[in-house]
Amino acid sequence: MAQQIDNKALLESEIDQLLDQTPAEEAVQKLKSLLLETYDNSETRFKTIFEESTFGNKIIAADLRIIKVNHALIVLLGYSEEELLGSLITDIAHPDYVEDWKKLQNVLWADKKTSFSIDTCLLKQDGSEIWCHVTSIVFKDKSEDYGYTIIEDITVRKNYERIRTELDAKKDEFISIVSHELRTPLTTIKAINQLLEKAVSQDHTYYSFIRKSNHHIQRLERLITDLFDVTKIQAGSVQLDLSTFDLNNLLTECISGLQAIHPTHRIDYTPGAAAMVSADYFRIEQVVINLVSNAIKYSPLANSIQVSVSPGPDEVKVEVVDYGIGIDKKHIDKVFDRFYRIGEASHHFQGLGLGLYISSQIIARHNGKMGIQSEPGKGSTFWFTLPAAR
Ligand code: ADP
Numbered sequence: 001m002a003q004q005i006d007n008k009a010l011l012e013s014e015i016d017q018l019l020d021q022t023p024a025e026e027a028v029q030k031l032k033s034l035l036l037e038t039y040d041n042s043e044t045r046f047k048t049i050f051e052e053s054t055f056g057n058k059i060i061a062a063d064l065r066i067i068k069v070n071h072a073l074i075v076l077l078g079y080s081e082e083e084l085l086g087s088l089i090t091d092i093a094h095p096d097y098v099e100d101w102k103k104l105q106n107v108l109w110a111d112k113k114t115s116f117s118i119d120t121c122l123l124k125q126d127g128s129e130i131w132c133h134v135t136s137i138v139f140k141d142k143s144e145d146y147g148y149t150i151i152e153d154i155t156v157r158k159n160y161e162r163i164r165t166e167l168d169a170k171k172d173e174f175i176s177i178v179s180h181e182l183r184t185p186l187t188t189i190k191a192i193n194q195l196l197e198k199a200v201s202q203d204h205t206y207y208s209f210i211r212k213s214n215h216h217i218q219r220l221e222r223l224i225t226d227l228f229d230v231t232k233i234q235a236g237s238v239q240l241d242l243s244t245f246d247l248n249n250l251l252t253e254c255i256s257g258l259q260a261i262h263p264t265h266r267i268d269y270t271p272g273a274a275a276m277v278s279a280d281y282f283r284i285e286q287v288v289i290n291l292v293s294n295a296i297k298y299s300p301l302a303n304s305i306q307v308s309v310s311p312g313p314d315e316v317k318v319e320v321v322d323y324g325i326g327i328d329k330k331h332i333d334k335v336f337d338r339f340y341r342i343g344e345a346s347h348h349f350q351g352l353g354l355g356l357y358i359s360s361q362i363i364a365r366h367n368g369k370m371g372i373q374s375e376p377g378k379g380s381t382f383w384f385t386l387p388a389a390r
Helices: 008-021 024-052 071-077 095-110 155-199 205-234 247-261 281-297 355-365
Strands: 056-060 066-069 115-123 129-141 144-153 242-246 266-268 276-280 304-311 315-322 369-375 379-387
Touching: 008 024, 056 071, 071 144, 095 115, 095 129, 095 144, 129 155, 155 205, 205 355, 242 247, 247 266, 247 281, 247 304, 247 315, 276 281, 276 379, 281 304, 281 315, 281 355, 281 379, 355 369, 355 379
Parallel strands: 266 304
Antiparallel strands: 056 066, 056 144, 115 129, 129 144, 242 276, 304 315, 315 379, 369 379
């Protein structure tokens, strides 16, 4: 019976053959050696996996003391096998994370959960810390309970995440200071320019220059506001000033303003049945301005866009339809990420990749939803919903 018993089906057919073809006593003997061989094979297989794994592996007994470790764990931690055997994992846990290990042990041994995973920290023999993804299971062998733990070194990932969080915080702080500092002089420039626009007659040569600089001041103002908003969203400090209003009123007012500054496209919108919401008027206006401005910006070859609002019993839906460049499926979810701009489009259109991030965060804060249907080369529909006011 030298052949390898590889799986349950093979074993079953082997037993069937024995039972069919051999006298009972001989069959029982053969069955016994077949079972022992199968047991040996699976034990060999387990030993090979345990020893050869590139992850650190250990087995502990019911008193939580380590009774077996593999080579990878010895290399990972820098302790010798003798030092590890008989010790408790909490002996080498980072002092700040001993509780994690106790929690893991409680869940498995006291609460009798069969498996548990956690990211936590150990100390190597040289005193340096090592971050690990730990997965443990409890198993029975000859009616004794044992714990089997796989330890994966995730120190590089953890360090990367920590550095990234630190850099993000520094970046947010920088953006917050810069956008704040830029606002004050810009407000003064804007006021002076508005005075000039009133003072200079419309047929004066300089009038068109003043109008142009007004337009650019507005753009700059929007960019600075976006940057400022992002840091506020990141810090979770966006306050909503809620009031109950009809979205039709907001859209009518907002679209007439947008139409005046975007003569290239006809913005089709017809107010419909009352669509009452309890929302922050100026924040929702900001979302509409973002979506309509994008619809115009990303459809340079078209000359119209459509805006509509449909009130329902539970929610109100606003849609902005354009016939522009569209968005490939693979980018659809990502365009709501901070600073995300689609590679091909970003070369031809100006922007920071913040408008949709800010808009989606504003809508989420209102317990609404936001989404896109789009076909590259044909156009896009951006929509958002808000809970209907009771
Ligand atoms: P920005 O327009 O400043 O880049 P947004 O956050 O508003 O930033 O948009 C993110 C990206 O989504 C844009 O860079 C663009 O690639 C894509 N996008 C947004 N709106 C549209 C649209 N209506 N049609 C096609 N692509 C769009």
